[in-house]
Amino acid sequence: MYAGRIVESAPAEALFAYPGHPYTQGLLTATLSIDEARPITRVMEGAVPDLARLPRGCRFHPRCPAVLERCRIEDPPAFRLGAHHLAACWLHQGEDAP
Numbered sequence: 001m002y003a004g005r006i007v008e009s010a011p012a013e014a015l016f017a018y019p020g021h022p023y024t025q026g027l028l029t030a031t032l033s034i035d036e037a038r039p040i041t042r043v044m045e046g047a048v049p050d051l052a053r054l055p056r057g058c059r060f061h062p063r064c065p066a067v068l069e070r071c072r073i074e075d076p077p078a079f080r081l082g083a084h085h086l087a088a089c090w091l092h093q094g095e096d097a098p
């Protein structure tokens, strides 16, 4: 969930193996690991927006490292990445799995 919207949902195994949303990917690279060989590799820039003043389009776009021009205008629907895997991100448009 990001700024009040579910941006990705999947069974845990699929989510950790194939995170499809840039926010999920950012969270997974920003988590601490008990394995010292896998340190934090990236910290997400920016902050969660004020829920009363959400940005237009995808609410994650001001922080997204993969932002497209369309993201600043249109909020993406949830695209199906697998049987029980959904991600609300324009990067997956046209990839809809059955």
Ligand code: SF4
Binding pocket: 021, 022, 023, 058, 059, 060, 061, 062, 064, 065, 066, 067, 068, 071, 076, 088, 089, 090, 091
């Ligand atoms: S829709 Fe655009 S801004 Fe939002 S997460 Fe996907 S690529 Fe990033």
